[in-house]
Each structure stands twice: as C-alpha cells, then as structure tokens.
Amino acid sequence: MRPPGRGPGPPLTMAGALLAVALTLLLAQGALAEKNKFYEMQTICKTHFLQQVYRKIEGAVLDSQNERNLDCVTTFQTHSILQRFMIHFDRLQLDCNDHLFIFDGAHAVGAHKADITCSSTKQSVGVIFTRTNFVTLKYVTDSWGTRVNGFRLIITAFKDPFHNCREFKCQTLSHCISNDLVCDNINHCPDGTDEMTTPTCQGASSFTLLGINITILVVASLVVVSILGVCVIVLTVYCICYRTSDPMPISRHGAALHDTSNNFQMIGVNGIGRSGNWQHPVGQQLGYSSARVRLYCQAK
Numbered sequence: 001m002r003p004p005g006r007g008p009g010p011p012l013t014m015a016g017a018l019l020a021v022a023l024t025l026l027l028a029q030g031a032l033a034e035k036n037k038f039y040e041m042q043t044i045c046k047t048h049f050l051q052q053v054y055r056k057i058e059g060a061v062l063d064s065q066n067e068r069n070l071d072c073v074t075t076f077q078t079h080s081i082l083q084r085f086m087i088h089f090d091r092l093q094l095d096c097n098d099h100l101f102i103f104d105g106a107h108a109v110g111a112h113k114a115d116i117t118c119s120s121t122k123q124s125v126g127v128i129f130t131r132t133n134f135v136t137l138k139y140v141t142d143s144w145g146t147r148v149n150g151f152r153l154i155i156t157a158f159k160d161p162f163h164n165c166r167e168f169k170c171q172t173l174s175h176c177i178s179n180d181l182v183c184d185n186i187n188h189c190p191d192g193t194d195e196m197t198t199p200t201c202q203g204a205s206s207f208t209l210l211g212i213n214i215t216i217l218v219v220a221s222l223v224v225v226s227i228l229g230v231c232v233i234v235l236t237v238y239c240i241c242y243r244t245s246d247p248m249p250i251s252r253h254g255a256a257l258h259d260t261s262n263n264f265q266m267i268g269v270n271g272i273g274r275s276g277n278w279q280h281p282v283g284q285q286l287g288y289s290s291a292r293v294r295l296y297c298q299a300k
Contacts, residue, residue, distance in 0.1 A: 035180030041139060045072035058157050058178040059188055065150040070141045073108045078133040078157040085130040088190060089122035091152040095145045103136040127190045156188040168194060
C-alpha cells in the first residue's frame with residue numbers, strides 16, 4: 001500500500017508557522033543590526049569593483065592593524081542629503097611612513113581635510129565634521145610596521161540641530177543620530193551620551209536572559225521546536241504506513257501452511273492420492289510390511 005502523500009495537517013502547519021516566525025525574527029534582527037557596520041581596512045582595500053562603490057551608512061567602524069603596502073580609496077555616503085558626517089578615532093597609532101587622508105567629498109581630489117600620520121593622536125585630531133554628505137578616505141602604507149600600528153575610526157551620519165530631530169539627540173552638540181546607533185557599545189556622539197546609562201540603554205540591556213539576547217533565545221527555541229515537530233510528523237507517517245500495509249496475519253499464515261502440508265501428504269509420488277499420513281501409512285508398523293513380518297516368522 002502506498003504511503004500517504006503528506007502527514008497530518010496540523011503538526012505540519014505548526015512547524016511551518018514556527019519556521020516563518022523564526023525567519024522573521026532573524027530578518028528583523030539583521031535589519032536592525034545593519035545600521036552600524038563594521039569594516040576592516042584589509043578587506044575594503046582589496047582590488048575589486050566594490051571598492052569604487054559608495055557605501056551608504058548611518059554608522060560605521062573601520063579597523064586597521066598593521067596593513068602593509070596599501071594604497072586604496074573608499075567613499076562613504078549618508079542616506080539623506082540633509083545629513084553630514086562626524087569622524088573621530090577610538091584608537092590611533094600610525095607608523096611614520098603611513099598616511100590616512102580624509103577628503104570632504106566623493107573623490108580623493110583637491111585639498112584634503114586631514115592628514116593623519118604617526119604624530120597624530122586621537123586627542124589632537126578630535127572630531128572632524130564634513131560639509132557634504134560624503135567622506136572619502138585614502139589610506140597609504142609602506143612595507144614595514146608593527147602589530148600595534150593601526151587605528152579604529154568611527155564614522156557617524158548626523159543632522160544639524162536646526163533640522164527636526166525625531167531620533168536620538170547628542171547632549172553636548174545636539175546632533176541628531178539614528179536611534180539604531182544608541183546603546184550599541186560604540187560612542188557615536190563625541191560626548192558619549194548615546195552610550196551612557198540612560199533609561200533607553202537600560203531598556204535595551206533588559207532584553208537579555210542569562211546574558212543572552214532574548215531574540216536569540218526565542219529563535220533558538222523556535223528552531224528546536226520546529227525540528228521536534230518534523231520528527232513527530234516523520235514518526236506519525238511511518239506508523240501509519242506500517243499499520244496500513246496489511247501483512248498476512250500469523251494465524252492465517254500458519255493455517256495456510258497446515259493445509260498445504262495436508263494436501264501434500266495425501267498425494268503419492270505417482271500423483272495417486274493416499275489415505276492417511278504418507279509418512280506413517282495406516283495398517284503398517286513403522287517401516288515393516290506384513291510380507292516381511294511373515295518371512296521373519298518362517299525363518300524363526
């Protein structure tokens with residue numbers, strides 16, 4: 001008997017619903033995490049067509065550690081023309097033959113806004129503000145360096161105070177940044193107010209359980225439940241197929257064998273039917289015929 005095309009409906013529907021919820025949560029988490037992007041200079045300076053593409057960001061963190069023989073240019077752009085960029089270093093220690101040029105525009109041409117060298121410190125550089133909604137970085141390094149050489153650069157898109165701010169406003173300069181950059185362990189505001197212990201950050205940290213983000217826990221639980229649901233469906237289908245295959249019962253099988261044996265016993269070698277048990281014919285003594293018995297008695 002052919003197995004059914006699908007298992008019972010409700011368990012399959014429940015598993016599909018759980019998978020849909022899990023995927024939705026993952027996509028939502030990915031969409032929220034996309035606002036703040038992380039780049040490594042070794043990666044974005046590779047020669048490929050994406051190097052020439054403008055990267056639209058709300059916030060970005062660029063890490064550099066002892067890259068050698070680089071000469072690359074990369075450009076970042078805001079999502080809105082009403083935004084500009086503010087740039088500051090969280091870590092800065094360049095080799096004396098390395099340079100990081102910062103241009104206020106979409107191309108590395110004309111006068112640069114800053115030339116970061118080994119004599120530059122994050123305190124001396126401070127915060128750099130662009131006048132346009134583009135910033136272009138040109139990074140040039142030589143063939144020598146140490147592991148401590150490099151930088152960590154934080155780029156943040158913001159709106160000026162005179163624009164209507166519907167998101168987070170930095171306390172000191174009143175710059176308006178995206179809400180998605182708040183409480184992400186990165187100081188996007190120069191004064192660090194986006195990472196201070198505020199009700200907003202306390203609310204963000206409360207969505208954890210045993211140190212694990214609650215979204216991750218929910219997604220993991222849904223995945224486990226979905227796997228268990230699939231296992232239940234497979235077992236149910238297997239049991240249904242096994243029970244409906246209608247095997248020959250043992251009693252019927254034994255009766256059939258018994259009938260076959262009886263029929264065989266009643267048929268002789270030459271096809272002529274015999275009465276009784278052919279192994280022990282009626283009227284004969286276990287292998288002794290009457291003629292043999294008489295011959296035996298006469299001999300005595």
